[in-house]
Amino acid sequence: MRTALTAPLAFLALITAAPAQAAEKPLFASPDKIHISIQAPLGTLISNRQSRQAIPGTLVDPSGQRLPITLALRGITRRTSEICDFPPLRVEFPAPPPATSLFAGQRRLKLVTHCRDNSTYRQYVLREYAAYRMYNELTPRSFRAKLADIDYLDANGRRIASQAGFFLESLDDLAQRNGTNRIRAPERIPLAYLSPVDAARYALFQHMLGNHDWSMRAGPAGDDCCHNAELIGVAAAGQTIPVPYDFDYSGFVDTSYSLPPAQLEISSVRDRFYRGYCVHNSSAPAAAGEFRGKRAQMMAALAAVPGIDPRSVSRATAYVDRFFADIADDAAVNSKVLKRCAS
Numbered sequence: 001m002r003t004a005l006t007a008p009l010a011f012l013a014l015i016t017a018a019p020a021q022a023a024e025k026p027l028f029a030s031p032d033k034i035h036i037s038i039q040a041p042l043g044t045l046i047s048n049r050q051s052r053q054a055i056p057g058t059l060v061d062p063s064g065q066r067l068p069i070t071l072a073l074r075g076i077t078r079r080t081s082e083i084c085d086f087p088p089l090r091v092e093f094p095a096p097p098p099a100t101s102l103f104a105g106q107r108r109l110k111l112v113t114h115c116r117d118n119s120t121y122r123q124y125v126l127r128e129y130a131a132y133r134m135y136n137e138l139t140p141r142s143f144r145a146k147l148a149d150i151d152y153l154d155a156n157g158r159r160i161a162s163q164a165g166f167f168l169e170s171l172d173d174l175a176q177r178n179g180t181n182r183i184r185a186p187e188r189i190p191l192a193y194l195s196p197v198d199a200a201r202y203a204l205f206q207h208m209l210g211n212h213d214w215s216m217r218a219g220p221a222g223d224d225c226c227h228n229a230e231l232i233g234v235a236a237a238g239q240t241i242p243v244p245y246d247f248d249y250s251g252f253v254d255t256s257y258s259l260p261p262a263q264l265e266i267s268s269v270r271d272r273f274y275r276g277y278c279v280h281n282s283s284a285p286a287a288a289g290e291f292r293g294k295r296a297q298m299m300a301a302l303a304a305v306p307g308i309d310p311r312s313v314s315r316a317t318a319y320v321d322r323f324f325a326d327i328a329d330d331a332a333v334n335s336k337v338l339k340r341c342a343s
Contacts, residue, residue: 024177025105028144028169031133033306034062034102038091039153040071042160045089049073049081059091061101069093074110078248083257084115086152086161108170112145114163115255124248124255125164126308127316131247132168133301135205137294141178141198141232143245144169147306164307168245175232183235185225188218191277193240195233200283202229202242203276204291207337208323210251210272212261216242252316270319272326278341285334288327295324 040057054070061067073079075088089111097103112128115121132145146167152160175182194217202216215227225231226242233241249258251270258269266273276284291298299320303313326336 026102027146033147035149037151041155049079065101067097086113088113110168113165117161122164123312126305127253128247129166130302130305134298137297141241171230180232183231189225192237195241196280196283198241200280200287204287207274210270211247213249274337274340276341278343281338285330288333
């Protein structure tokens with residue numbers, strides 16, 4: 001296990017400076033769904049879930065341009081064959097895509113895949129995608145996602161699956177878009193470094209989703225910070241901004257394989273347990289006001305997801321409505337949410 005670095009100078013040394021702001025890249029400039037195909041010897045990856053080796057392939061973009069790519073496995077839970085028939089992927093472009101391609105400017109992207117090839121798992125993907133779109137409504141300090149219908153082909157051109165998936169914006173691009181830096185942090189960061197406003201918003205959003213599978217200031221033992229969170233901003237007191245990702249263990253997405261953390265003593269991922277820090281409680285009522293002010297936009301983003309089942313929307317909306325009942329006003333926030341804050 002590497003030793004956690006908490007001294008400011010040691011932590012500051014792990015900042016990666018973002019370049020000056022540049023023109024927006026086309027892939028995430030529009031919320032429109034795209035249709036692409038990926039051809040590669042995917043059986044090699046699917047049959048060997050421990051492999052770190054990348055395989056060559058081809059991505060055909062919406063305009064028909066054939067782009068050379070490499071594919072590698074990523075993730076933890078969804079990577080295992082016990083959970084998913086089809087693992088999440090990392091897509092890299094060994095050569096810069098041409099300026100005429102929707103993928104111009106992209107180098108390395110996470111691809112959230114369908115896990116299993118059926119309609120239930122397709123709805124999981126669409127609800128998780130909706131979560132990203134809902135957080136986009138609250139703050140630009142959030143990952144953009146690009147929804148795609150994807151035809152997966154083997155090396156011989158035989159179709160393996162045609163399913164929904166989505167690409168996630170790179171952390172460098174997210175930081176650059178916000179005119180700030182990405183931060184590479186050690187295993188644990190000082191609590192005092194977190195921006196109270198951003199940390200309170202982060203925690204309330206995770207509470208809205210019923211997601212408990214995260215940490216905004218620590219990674220798993222031996223790994224860098226953080227767990228299902230990335231950091232941007234400045235590594236200094238009150239200036240480090242946590243950005244959430246990976247929501248498949250939330251009550252909002254409600255996958256069949258998700259389980260609540262045993263230490264919280266809740267029986268279902270749909271049971272909410274607030275995990276924000278008590279030190280940020282003074283910022284939480286204002287953050288809750290942001291949620292109330294953006295409620296209509298967030299629910300519209302959910303309903304507007306292409307291909308989402310109306311029953312899926314109805315169930316997710318009812319789940320979120322219970323959250324809004326708990327933050328109806330400042331008194332409710334304090335009595336129904338913040339009383340369970342983490343010290």
